[in-house]
Amino acid sequence: MTNEVETKLITGNEACAEAALVAGMRFFAGYPITPSTEIAECLARRLPKVGGTFVQMEDEIASMAAIIGASLAGAKSMTATSGPGFSLMQENIGYASMAEIPCVVVNVQRGGPSTGLPTLPAQGDVMQSRWGTHGDHPIIVVTPSTVRETYDWTIKAFNLAERFRVPVVVLLDEIVAHISEKIVYPKDAEIEIVDRKITERDPSSYLPYENTDSDIPPFAEFGIGYRYHVTGLCHDETGFPTNDPKKVDKLTRRLNRKIERYRNEIIFYKESFLEEAEICVVVYGSAARSAYRAVSDARKLGYKVGILHLFVLWPFPHEALSKIAKRIKFFVVPEMNLGQMAHEISCATKQEVVKVNRVDGGLITPVEILEKIKSVQL
Amino acid sequence: MFNYNKYLRNDKLPHIWCTGCGCGIVLKSLLRAIERSKIPQDEIAVVSGIGCSSRTPGYLDFNTLHTTHGRAIAFATGLKLAKQKLKVIVVTGDGDATAIGGNHFIHAARRNLDLTVVIYNNYIYGMTGGQVSPTTPAGKRGSTAPYGNVEPAFDISQLAIAAGAPFVARSTCYHAVQLDKYIHKGIIKKGFSVIEVLSPCPTYYARPNRLGNVVDMMEWYKNNSVQIGVARNKSVQEMEGKITIGILHDTERPEFCEVYRELSESIKKQLVK
Ligand SMILES: Cc1ncc(C[n+]2csc(CCOP(=O)(O)OP(=O)(O)O)c2C)c(N)n1
Numbered sequence: 265m266t267n268e269v270e271t272k273l274i275t276g277n278e279a280c281a282e283a284a285l286v287a288g289m290r291f292f293a294g295y296p297i298t299p300s301t302e303i304a305e306c307l308a309r310r311l312p313k314v315g316g317t318f319v320q321m322e323d324e325i326a327s328m329a330a331i332i333g334a335s336l337a338g339a340k341s342m343t344a345t346s347g348p349g350f351s352l353m354q355e356n357i358g359y360a361s362m363a364e365i366p367c368v369v370v371n372v373q374r375g376g377p378s379t380g381l382p383t384l385p386a387q388g389d390v391m392q393s394r395w396g397t398h399g400d401h402p403i404i405v406v407t408p409s410t411v412r413e414t415y416d417w418t419i420k421a422f423n424l425a426e427r428f429r430v431p432v433v434v435l436l437d438e439i440v441a442h443i444s445e446k447i448v449y450p451k452d453a454e455i456e457i458v459d460r461k462i463t464e465r466d467p468s469s470y471l472p473y474e475n476t477d478s479d480i481p482p483f484a485e486f487g488i489g490y491r492y493h494v495t496g497l498c499h500d501e502t503g504f505p506t507n508d509p510k511k512v513d514k515l516t517r518r519l520n521r522k523i524e525r526y527r528n529e530i531i532f533y534k535e536s537f538l539e540e541a542e543i544c545v546v547v548y549g550s551a552a553r554s555a556y557r558a559v560s561d562a563r564k565l566g567y568k569v570g571i572l573h574l575f576v577l578w579p580f581p582h583e584a585l586s587k588i589a590k591r592i593k594f595f596v597v598p599e600m601n602l603g604q605m606a607h608e609i610s611c612a613t614k615q616e617v618v619k620v621n622r623v624d625g626g627l628i629t630p631v632e633i634l635e636k637i638k639s640v641q642l
Numbered sequence: 643m644f645n646y647n648k649y650l651r652n653d654k655l656p657h658i659w660c661t662g663c664g665c666g667i668v669l670k671s672l673l674r675a676i677e678r679s680k681i682p683q684d685e686i687a688v689v690s691g692i693g694c695s696s697r698t699p700g701y702l703d704f705n706t707l708h709t710t711h712g713r714a715i716a717f718a719t720g721l722k723l724a725k726q727k728l729k730v731i732v733v734t735g736d737g738d739a740t741a742i743g744g745n746h747f748i749h750a751a752r753r754n755l756d757l758t759v760v761i762y763n764n765y766i767y768g769m770t771g772g773q774v775s776p777t778t779p780a781g782k783r784g785s786t787a788p789y790g791n792v793e794p795a796f797d798i799s800q801l802a803i804a805a806g807a808p809f810v811a812r813s814t815c816y817h818a819v820q821l822d823k824y825i826h827k828g829i830i831k832k833g834f835s836v837i838e839v840l841s842p843c844p845t846y847y848a849r850p851n852r853l854g855n856v857v858d859m860m861e862w863y864k865n866n867s868v869q870i871g872v873a874r875n876k877s878v879q880e881m882e883g884k885i886t887i888g889i890l891h892d893t894e895r896p897e898f899c900e901v902y903r904e905l906s907e908s909i910k911k912q913l914v915k
Pocket residue numbers: 692693694695696711734735736737738739762764766767768769770775
């Protein structure tokens with residue numbers, strides 16, 4: 265890293281791996297799967313050089329388990345996978361939510377269900393990333409659309425995981441992962457790195473799951489004198505299993521409130537040309553690449569259209585959408601699935617949305633979005 | 643006399659186990675072995691999966707991690723690799739380690755990471771009410787084998803040896819003194835060590851199979867266990883239905899943390915040049 269501006273031509277997967285190292289990630293466990301494998305390959309080369317550890321596990325269940333174990337030892341940890349592997353990780357993602365272990369899970373989406381389309385893009389894991397594991401649980405999901413954004417949002421993903429003690433999912437897709445783009449690296453001084461808050465208590469008064477004002481219990485890593493219990497069972501403040509309805513209720517609500525109450529600090533989106541717009545294209549991930557072009561072309565043709573580009577999908581920006589909905593007549597939602605976000609957007613805006621969907625392994629083209637913009641009857 | 647209180651979270655007792663359960667015997671043996679190892683309390687982590695046996699860590703005053711069913715070894719792998727000064731001990735059941743967690747078990751043995759795995763083998767799924775496990779002997783009953791188990795059983799220790807574990811020992815809850823010794827040896831061994839303990843589940847194994855109470859189970863362990871030295875000179879027919887106990891395998895193999903550290907250092911040296 266440098267204080268000079270450095271430019272390079274790299275892929276999204278490489279950007280993700282490099283950014284993770286900048287964020288301080290020193291433990292990676294994974295299992296190869298297209299289109300995510302280059303992340304593992306890059307880290308297998310890089311981690312031993314920086315004193316970190318790379319381990320190829322026997323499957324994705326083990327990979328997820330290993331990064332939780334490493335995080336409990338104090339390491340920033342990550343795994344990377346695609347749809348089938350992401351499905352296998354779900355039980356332990358729930359464990360990380362329940363036991364409040366910070367970690368980052370990169371899911372480079374491909375066509376599904378099942379083995380689906382290994383080498384082609386999709387955005388079909390939007391709902392799975394939110395609700396894939398059972399039970400009411402906290403999770404944060406971010407999704408970049410360019411190589412530089414992948415770099416930035418991978419670092420942000422670690423920061424969010426550390427700050428809130430949650431698993432954070434980075435949703436890439438085959439396009440962002442494999443495209444090579446010129447990236448201008450941020451200067452060191454421009455990069456914010458957040459580390460988990462460490463307890464100030466001494467071991468005798470430490471409560472690993474203490475109900476604090478912030479709702480985020482301070483952390484103590486294993487092996488430094490704080491001998492406590494961690495479990496995926498519902499637990500009390502000491503970390504010990506409990507069935508006491510009051511304690512269980514308190515825990516479950518705190519776990520979820522921990523993200524809900526900070527939603528405005530987590531949510532991030534960009535608005536373009538929305539001031540005078542009557543049509544709003546809501547978009548995220550690779551589909552945004554086409555949407556910007558389509559909107560620019562439509563505006564040249566005189567359409568009053570703008571973009572709401574989401575970078576954080578969960579927590580979902582309900583408030584922003586319902587506010588925008590007051591001035592917008594039509595919402596157009598391009599996504600490489602059959603309308604997973606369209607449904608959420610429709611709930612938030614209380615409007616029918618115009619969907620632009622592809623599930624054939626192809627990127628939605630600017631023309632397809634433009635045609636939909638033209639077709640809405642203002 | 644060694645005072646167990648040193649290592650117990652007494653405020654978390656009483657435990658959840660049935661009267662006569664072997665889990666408590668293994669717990670105490672584990673504590674004696676840890677005491678003998680002289681490893682500082684803060685540097686010990688005990689990791690488990692899900693099951694009656696996997697409830698052990700909750701009662702122990704170490705860094706304790708109760709994970710998901712079958713995944714204890716995988717969690718322990720991350721923990722150990724990220725903090726190598728920790729002595730990581732895994733406690734797990736026969737179902738946890740060899741059914742749902744079977745893949746992690748054999749791969750950890752192959753990888754030879756420095757973990758000590760104590761497997762409480764009660765031939766049954768205790769926690770969920772007595773369904774058959776991969777170690778239930780053929781013909782024995784479980785709630786999911788009401789007419790007797792139609793599948794053959796795994797020999798956990800042989801599985802561990804075949805998968806590459808450099809230290810493998812087997813004992814029973816009757817042979818507690820030996821068990822202490824094996825767990826202690828496993829703890830000080832650099833590498834993946836497996837200690838299989840035959841442990842009574844009077845509630846869901848003995849009762850449905852009319853094997854009597856826990857005293858009868860202990861008698862059975864006593865009368866049917868054969869020390870490895872003796873067993874080696876017996877024929878297959880003579881060993882039919884018997885359990886071989888003792889240190890079954892003890893060898894040296896490069897340990898994963900060390901191999902990785904050496905690799906890492908040699909790469910860094912090349913970078914400096
Ligand atoms: C993924 C998953 N599947 C099933 C279960 C239910 N379950 C809990 S414990 C257990 C079996 C435990 O048997 P064993 O490992 O032999 O331990 P024991 O209770 O006999 O000590 C099962 C099937 C679970 N908790 N998680």
